[in-house]
Amino acid sequence: MTAPVLELRDLHVTYGGTVPAVRGVNLAIGPGETVGLAGESGCGKSTIAAAVLRLLPRSAQVTGEVLLAGEDVYAMKPGRLRAVRWTSAAIVFQGALHSLNPVRRVGDQVAEAIELHPDRLGNQQGKLTPRDVRRRVAGLFEAVGLPAARVRAYPHQLSGGQRQRVLIALALACDPVLLIADEPTTALDVMVQAQVLELLAEFQRERGLALLFITHDLSVLTTTCERLAVMYAGRIVEDGPGHDVFGAAGHPYSAALARAFPTIGDRSSRMAPAGLPGDPPHPGDLPPGCPFHPRCAVSVDACTTLDVGLRQAAPGHTVACVHVGGAAESGVS
Amino acid sequence: MTEPVLSVRGVHVRYRAGGREVRAVDGVDLDVQPGEVLALVGESGCGKTSLIRSVIGLEPLAEGTVTCSGVTVTRSAGRLKQLRRLAQMIFQDPTGALNPRHTVFRAVAEGVKIHKLPGDVRDIVAEALSRAGLRPPERFIERYPHELSGGQRQRVLIAGAIALGPRVLLADEPVASLDASIRGEILALMRGLVDDEGIAIVAVTHDLGLAWNIADRIAVMYLGRVVEIGPTEEVLTNPQHPYTRALLSVVPEVEHMEQTILTGEPPDPARIPTGCRFHPRCPVVASGEAERLGILAQCTGDDVALTERAPAHSAACHASG
Numbered sequence: 001m002t003a004p005v006l007e008l009r010d011l012h013v014t015y016g017g018t019v020p021a022v023r024g025v026n027l028a029i030g031p032g033e034t035v036g037l038a039g040e041s042g043c044g045k046s047t048i049a050a051a052v053l054r055l056l057p058r059s060a061q062v063t064g065e066v067l068l069a070g071e072d073v074y075a076m077k078p079g080r081l082r083a084v085r086w087t088s089a090a091i092v093f094q095g096a097l098h099s100l101n102p103v104r105r106v107g108d109q110v111a112e113a114i115e116l117h118p119d120r121l122g123n124q125q126g127k128l129t130p131r132d133v134r135r136r137v138a139g140l141f142e143a144v145g146l147p148a149a150r151v152r153a154y155p156h157q158l159s160g161g162q163r164q165r166v167l168i169a170l171a172l173a174c175d176p177v178l179l180i181a182d183e184p185t186t187a188l189d190v191m192v193q194a195q196v197l198e199l200l201a202e203f204q205r206e207r208g209l210a211l212l213f214i215t216h217d218l219s220v221l222t223t224t225c226e227r228l229a230v231m232y233a234g235r236i237v238e239d240g241p242g243h244d245v246f247g248a249a250g251h252p253y254s255a256a257l258a259r260a261f262p263t264i265g266d267r268s269s270r271m272a273p274a275g276l277p278g279d280p281p282h283p284g285d286l287p288p289g290c291p292f293h294p295r296c297a298v299s300v301d302a303c304t305t306l307d308v309g310l311r312q313a314a315p316g317h318t319v320a321c322v323h324v325g326g327a328a329e330s331g332v333s
Numbered sequence: 334m335t336e337p338v339l340s341v342r343g344v345h346v347r348y349r350a351g352g353r354e355v356r357a358v359d360g361v362d363l364d365v366q367p368g369e370v371l372a373l374v375g376e377s378g379c380g381k382t383s384l385i386r387s388v389i390g391l392e393p394l395a396e397g398t399v400t401c402s403g404v405t406v407t408r409s410a411g412r413l414k415q416l417r418r419l420a421q422m423i424f425q426d427p428t429g430a431l432n433p434r435h436t437v438f439r440a441v442a443e444g445v446k447i448h449k450l451p452g453d454v455r456d457i458v459a460e461a462l463s464r465a466g467l468r469p470p471e472r473f474i475e476r477y478p479h480e481l482s483g484g485q486r487q488r489v490l491i492a493g494a495i496a497l498g499p500r501v502l503l504a505d506e507p508v509a510s511l512d513a514s515i516r517g518e519i520l521a522l523m524r525g526l527v528d529d530e531g532i533a534i535v536a537v538t539h540d541l542g543l544a545w546n547i548a549d550r551i552a553v554m555y556l557g558r559v560v561e562i563g564p565t566e567e568v569l570t571n572p573q574h575p576y577t578r579a580l581l582s583v584v585p586e587v588e589h590m591e592q593t594i595l596t597g598e599p600p601d602p603a604r605i606p607t608g609c610r611f612h613p614r615c616p617v618v619a620s621g622e623a624e625r626l627g628i629l630a631q632c633t634g635d636d637v638a639l640t641e642r643a644p645a646h647s648a649a650c651h652a653s654g
Contacts, residue, residue: 190539260516277518
């Protein structure tokens with residue numbers, strides 16, 4: 001069995017000592033695997049993205065382990081960390097306009113990432129000539145479907161879809177093993193979103209890239225991800241095959257999320273928008289017991305005091321709910 | 334057929350940008366019936382937001398008329414203030430649309446005072462909050478936006494709109510900035526206002542799932558025009574325009590449909606193509622089918638109007654006509 005590309009072991013991230021944003025997350029991604037991480041704002045999903053490459057602010061306390069190809073990111077010396085960023089794992093952030101430097105040409109911004117990693121991308125002596133860099137940038141632009149002349153453009157001269165492509169080119173600059181995409185298509189139109197998703201899927205197939213896909217839009221995840229993890233209040237509450245989690249959710253929260261995105265043509269959702277009463281809890285003020293119980297339609301007395309961990313619902317499918325596994329009746333669909 | 338509560342006739346909206354003329358809305362006719370939800374869908378730049386903004390004069394009408402419950406507004410004349418009470422806008426981002434230093438009371442009461450509604454302002458505000466699902470209203474009336482969740486803020490905006498007793502709500506991406514679990518609650522509230530109070534809603538959205546959830550009819554816009562309009566189920570399950578088909582094929586909410594990903598960027602309303610405005614991206618043209626059907630010259634040369642394909646279901650396409 002090959003070692004996972006990324007493994008999170010009991011990861012906790014607490015902001016300012018009092019706001020537990022991530023509360024004990026275990027997640028492993030194998031080589032070439034696509035895993036979706038879904039949840040609403042404040043559930044901790046973007047904190048996880050930043051935690052993988054140690055990009056969190058100083059006020060964040062991190063415990064547990066983040067292993068990139070078996071190596072603990074939080075035990076790395078600064079030089080090693082710099083080498084690993086962008087080569088072992090790279091991030092495509094949301095909001096392409098804010099992630100690019102507005103006063104530098106986009107081609108130069110991609111070149112910068114390449115120039116910082118001569119040991120990996122250079123010749124046998126670890127040297128990179130300006131010509132190598134230019135050639136590599138041109139190749140990346142071609143790969144993401146941007147005209148070669150666009151290397152000389154500034155971010156404001158590009159459309160939203162083009163900027164997102166630049167960010168993907170940037171993330172792929174150093175041939176990473178793992179790509180973390182944090183809401184990569186949220187600000188994009190459906191047609192452009194489809195183009196970007198297709199592009200990511202293509203790289204995943206051709207380069208054997210492992211992909212961690214983070215979004216609140218469960219419907220996007222089911223079409224792209226073979227495995228899906230759903231987060232609520234800093235924990236993973238369900239983890240399993242994508243179509244099972246979306247189509248036959250074990251956790252009432254995942255089921256509600258799935259219902260929020262209707263299938264067109266499905267008579268049961270026609271003129272019947274489905275939501276959840278209440279709001280997601282603030283990470284600094286979590287309800288006791290299962291943090292979902294105040295919004296849960298099938299909660300029982302035990303839920304107010306008992307916060308159950310992930311239990312096996314089926315092989316390769318775990319759910320953190322008292323109704324799953326154990327003795328409780330299966331009243332959840 | 335009943336009298337439409339909102340009627341848009343020959344509306345054009347134009348801007349000047351960088352010395353070029355941008356035809357954001359390029360000739361639209363629409364009728365909205367009382368107690369109906371019409372979803373207006375399309376990509377960025379298709380003119381859907383400009384169209385509903387022009388209804389209440391937030392964008393000047395270059396040509397055409399807007400009539401709401403008997404009040405007519407044109408480019409140069411009309412009772413715009415009166416129309417603005419009858420047609421109320423709900424904006425996309427409730428955080429940006431609320432003044433952080435104003436209480437819920439002040440936010441909702443503002444319009445009530447401007448339009449000098451009869452009765453006690455506090456009662457009107459409390460009733461509107463309650464209708465918008467913020468119950469009991471006393472619990473919310475003195476709060477500030479930062480003390481509310483995103484869903485509650487959107488309810489405050491809706492309360493501010495319905496406090497004036499409008500006949501039409503114009504909602505610009507009403508749930509796009511909300512979390513998934515909140516989305517359904519707000520959509521249910523909107524549908525409830527339509528069913529219980531007979532308000533009509535025009536919802537601008539890129540979200541076809543929203544249309545499936547609450548809309549009676551759907552109008553698909555492309556480069557400033559409506560290219561297909563009809564009953565939601567008809568349009569979404571039996572689309573007549575190739576653009577609608579392409580749009581449906583890429584949304585994750587539709588299962589078992591082969592993807593037609595249109596290449597290129599969203600079209601530019603400053604450079605509207607001649608002929609059918611969709612022809613440069615049209616799969617029917619690109620696949621050579623238009624040529625086989627012998628309509629290629631029409632596609633590239635003749636503009637095309639909406640024609641009825643089935644009862645109340647129209648599309649603007651030279652093919653399959």
